[in-house]
Amino acid sequence: MVGHFALVATFAAALAAQEKVPTPVTTPGGPARERAAALLQELAVPERCLDAARELCALGPAVLPGLHKMLVDPRPEVVQRALFVASGLSGDVESLRMPIRRCLEHKDPGIALAARAAWQALDGGGSTLVTDYQAGKVVRLIGDEVRDLLSDIPMAMSVDPLTDGSLLVAAYGQGRIVEFDTKGQEVWEFQGLQHPSDIVRLPNGNTLVADSGNLRVIEINREKDEVWSYATDVRPIDVDRLGNGNTLIASYEASGVIEVDPAGKVVWQWRADNVRDADRLLDGTTLLTDTSGRCVLRVDAQHRTLRRWPIDFACNDAELLPNGHLVVGGSGAVVEFDHAGQEVWRTKVGYVGHLARHGVARR
Numbered sequence: 001m002v003g004h005f006a007l008v009a010t011f012a013a014a015l016a017a018q019e020k021v022p023t024p025v026t027t028p029g030g031p032a033r034e035r036a037a038a039l040l041q042e043l044a045v046p047e048r049c050l051d052a053a054r055e056l057c058a059l060g061p062a063v064l065p066g067l068h069k070m071l072v073d074p075r076p077e078v079v080q081r082a083l084f085v086a087s088g089l090s091g092d093v094e095s096l097r098m099p100i101r102r103c104l105e106h107k108d109p110g111i112a113l114a115a116r117a118a119w120q121a122l123d124g125g126g127s128t129l130v131t132d133y134q135a136g137k138v139v140r141l142i143g144d145e146v147r148d149l150l151s152d153i154p155m156a157m158s159v160d161p162l163t164d165g166s167l168l169v170a171a172y173g174q175g176r177i178v179e180f181d182t183k184g185q186e187v188w189e190f191q192g193l194q195h196p197s198d199i200v201r202l203p204n205g206n207t208l209v210a211d212s213g214n215l216r217v218i219e220i221n222r223e224k225d226e227v228w229s230y231a232t233d234v235r236p237i238d239v240d241r242l243g244n245g246n247t248l249i250a251s252y253e254a255s256g257v258i259e260v261d262p263a264g265k266v267v268w269q270w271r272a273d274n275v276r277d278a279d280r281l282l283d284g285t286t287l288l289t290d291t292s293g294r295c296v297l298r299v300d301a302q303h304r305t306l307r308r309w310p311i312d313f314a315c316n317d318a319e320l321l322p323n324g325h326l327v328v329g330g331s332g333a334v335v336e337f338d339h340a341g342q343e344v345w346r347t348k349v350g351y352v353g354h355l356a357r358h359g360v361a362r363r
């Protein structure tokens with residue numbers, strides 16, 4: 001991985017307000033800071049975790065003193081909670097830049113992965129990075145503006161933005177994954193895949209690939225050696241490495257959604273034919289994007305459905321944000337709902353294979 005962390009111009013320019021953001025409570029110290037301290041404690045309570053995060057995001061800068069303490073806590077789970085809240089804060093959060101940058105290099109992979117999202121949020125300005133499979137593009141949506149970052153990538157299915165501004169892309173139609181630097185030049189690729197659907201650059205520099213057509217997930221190192229694989233009853237569409245070292249895989253017409261440990265043992269499963277995205281949330285629950293069911297679900301470890309968002313198009317990817325909003329992309333659109341389920345923003349896109357929200361619009 002490239003060792004510098006320069007701002008990407010498109011990120012820095014992306015500070016335009018995009019949508020309604022709760023006005024931060026401006027009382028210095030006092031009640032807001034006390035409330036923040038109590039809410040930061042509640043992040044550790046699974047039943048309160050996501051609600052506490054949402055309320056913390058609304059508090060704004062009053063949260064910062066407590067967050068700074070958590071970011072240097074020796075317990076990895078505490079640091080991860082702080083990074084999640086950090087990625088949803090509005091207002092002046094510049095003081096978080098150095099602590100988050102240190103977390104990017106943390107030896108705990110869960111912290112390093114969580115820091116990636118928080119890092120992108122710092123300069124993301126509330127933009128949404130998406131692939132448009134139909135147009136063969138990677139684009140950044142900022143309000144109603146659509147900026148092309150990469151084009152001429154047949155069936156661009158997934159993109160992983162790296163910390164130095166490079167973009168790792170799963171070129172589904174070319175059977176390869178490609179890394180582009182900030183000038184759009186190819187700097188690394190891996191060929192011989194069949195319909196790669198998702199990619200993740202891991203903190204150790206390896207790359208996790210959903211090699212869909214070959215019915216396997218592989219992890220390869222920079223030298224392109226295969227260092228891990230999983231190929232039992234999967235047609236992987238989405239793959240994530242979790243903080244505990246396990247791998248979460250969502251498959252089309254195969255095992256559904258499975259969490260497998262490094263030895264390949266399935267430790268959790270959600271049976272469904274067409275869930276195209278699964279995300280493990282901070283409270284241990286799982287967000288599922290069910291394309292055939294046209295809905296997004298939040299389910300717990302015991303397979304209970306805690307919430308269901310109906311979606312009016314074939315959805316492919318979703319993200320539940322720290323502020324409680326849900327962003328969903330798929331066939332024809334990207335939509336954002338607030339915590340109450342009200343649509344706050346929608347834009348037309350040909351066919352979204354993957355999306356990622358970076359931060360909140362700042363004022």
Ligand SMILES: [Ca+2]
Pocket residue numbers: 238239240277278279
């Ligand atoms: Ca996922």
